[in-house]
Amino acid sequence: MRFHDRRHAGQELAVRLMEWAADGDLVNPVVLALPRGGAPVAAEVARALKAPLDVLVARKIGVPGHPETGVGAIVGDDPPLFDRRALEMLDLTEERLSPDVARERNELHRRELLYRGDRPAPDVKDRAVIVIDDGLATGATARAALRYLRRRGPARLILAVPVCAPDSAAAMRSEADDLVCLHQPPDFWAVGQWYDDFDQVSDDEVIEILHEVSTSPSQS
Incomplete structure (x- = not known):
């Protein structure tokens, strides 16, 4: 199909x-x-x-340098939901991804305001x-x-x-x-x-x- x-x-x-x-x-x-x-x-x-x-x-949280590969996501002001297995496999931590989370959170709120006012x-x-x-x-x-x-x-x-x-x-x-x-x-x-x-x-x-x-x- x-x-x-x-x-x-x-x-x-x-x-x-x-x-x-x-x-x-x-x-x-x-x-x-x-x-x-x-x-x-x-x-x-x-x-x-x-x-x-x-x-x-x-908003998807991607791997640094490879944003198309998702290891987590955020919605609203909820804490990020990470794929723990993926983090371990890629040797990533939540702390290392905190700048990416902050950036995606800003984009999320931008879009919410834009779409819904x-x-x-x-x-x-x-x-x-x-x-x-x-x-x-x-x-x-x-x-x-x-x-x-x-x-x-x-x-x-x-x-x-x-x-x-x-x-x-x-x-x-x-x-x-x-x-x-x-x-x-x-x-x-x-x-x-x-x-x-x-x-x-x-x-x-x-x-x-x-x-x-x-x-x-x-x-x-």
Whole structure:
């Protein structure tokens, strides 16, 4: 299974989640995108479910000099969640990574302010919360996001992604009440390999998506 772009992936994901909604399993849902890549995917799901859309900003903590290799993640003002095994293998410590954590924390707050402004984060207590990204590779940011949300008392916590690494999917099943993944290819090595168009999503696009969905007649 391949996806043309993130919106196409969101449409396919929405079909699966609509089946749950038809069975009455999604009570008072709210859709939370992990920006930036998760926003176009989540928009299609929110439209289909006629549910509110918002963002939950999570930032990956990468290896110094190799930021694409994640060893942890942060959400909000929570302490960083590190992969202890990865830290040991790479001979890294939390103290050594503290400048990286501080930098990513600043970027996280910048994006929260940019995307949401003065609007408060949605109240997720006693709601069905659907967390959406464009794919699941290591699962570092998704794990941090799910643990952050779990402490806020959702009735049901769902992680939904179009494509994911099988090992990461297995690990996430203990973090979410439900995991929805359309494609778990055994030869997974990167999320982008399963998209024809995987261009980077800009901040402006995220803001536009949030505005479009909030003002859509189907959401009112």
